[in-house]
Amino acid sequence: MLERGFFQRPAPSLAPALLGKKLVRLQDGARLSGIILETEAYQGGDDLACHAHVGKTARTQVMFGPAGHAYVYFTYGMHWLLNIVSDEPETPSAVLIRAIFPLEGLEQMAANRPNLANTPAWLNGPAKLTRAMAIDGLFNRCDLCQPESTIFLEDGIAFPDTLIRTSPRIGLGKTPEPWLSIPWRWRVSWQDAQKLINKTGR
DNA sequence: CGGCCGATTATCT
DNA sequence: GATAATCGGCCGG
Numbered sequence: 001m002l003e004r005g006f007f008q009r010p011a012p013s014l015a016p017a018l019l020g021k022k023l024v025r026l027q028d029g030a031r032l033s034g035i036i037l038e039t040e041a042y043q044g045g046d047d048l049a050c051h052a053h054v055g056k057t058a059r060t061q062v063m064f065g066p067a068g069h070a071y072v073y074f075t076y077g078m079h080w081l082l083n084i085v086s087d088e089p090e091t092p093s094a095v096l097i098r099a100i101f102p103l104e105g106l107e108q109m110a111a112n113r114p115n116l117a118n119t120p121a122w123l124n125g126p127a128k129l130t131r132a133m134a135i136d137g138l139f140n141r142c143d144l145c146q147p148e149s150t151i152f153l154e155d156g157i158a159f160p161d162t163l164i165r166t167s168p169r170i171g172l173g174k175t176p177e178p179w180l181s182i183p184w185r186w187r188v189s190w191q192d193a194q195k196l197i198n199k200t201g202r
Numbered sequence: 203c204g205g206c207c208g209a210t211t212a213t214c215t
Numbered sequence: 216g217a218t219a220a221t222c223g224g225c226c227g228g
Contacts, residue, residue: 040220042220049220050220051213051220054214054215057213057214058213058214059212059213059214073212073213073220074211074212074213074219075211075212075213075218075219075220075221076209076210076211076218076219076221076222077209077210077211077212077219078209078210078211078221078222079219079221079222081220081221083220096220098220125221125222126220126221127221127222128221128222137212169220170220170221171219171220171221172220173218173219173220175220
């Protein structure tokens with residue numbers, strides 16, 4: 001289990017460091033997991049794309065707290081998105097988990113997503129992976145560094161820097177420049193990940 | 203492939 | 216009352 005110290009840095013530093021780490025969810029005694037393939041950073045009250053730019057509200061409060069906690073929020077009337085709170089208290093900051101490469105508990109994750117065809121890359125979206133891992137608002141503000149947590153992170157594999165691509169963040173709508181174009185999205189392609197994971201033997 | 207669009211409701215103003 | 220850190224279906228090239 002990754003300890004709190006790992007998360008205690010600004011989101012633009014933590015986000016790329018999370019690539020290759022293992023996201024683990026214990027559901028009904030089963031172990032569901034995947035290698036993180038895509039992340040986005042949301043950093044500080046100055047970041048107009050960050051929910052916390054409006055200040056402390058019931059929703060954003062957790063981002064003002066200590067690192068290593070989950071920020072799970074609801075959007076578009078139907079989706080839950082998982083973030084990991086980063087940086088120091090009073091500096092609102094979080095990393096959105098946008099895609100994982102399924103590793104353990106594939107059968108149960110597929111059962112959690114009955115309507116999804118079992119295509120090769122099927123957890124390539126922030127709301128897809130939360131549904132497959134049965135992560136919803138009940139996990140908002142939970143501590144990912146507690147020994148009894150049913151969601152936590154583990155060491156995984158190391159992706160070479162050459163496989164990591166950056167781009168602007170997705171879905172920001174009418175967020176103004178320069179925030180719209182800041183390259184705070186990091187990702188590894190599903191194909192590259194599969195090659196490396198197979199070679200490493202998981 | 204890429205673009206458009208409707209679904210559906212917590213959260214904020 | 217408006218908006219949304221998305222998704223999946225449907226269209227055209």
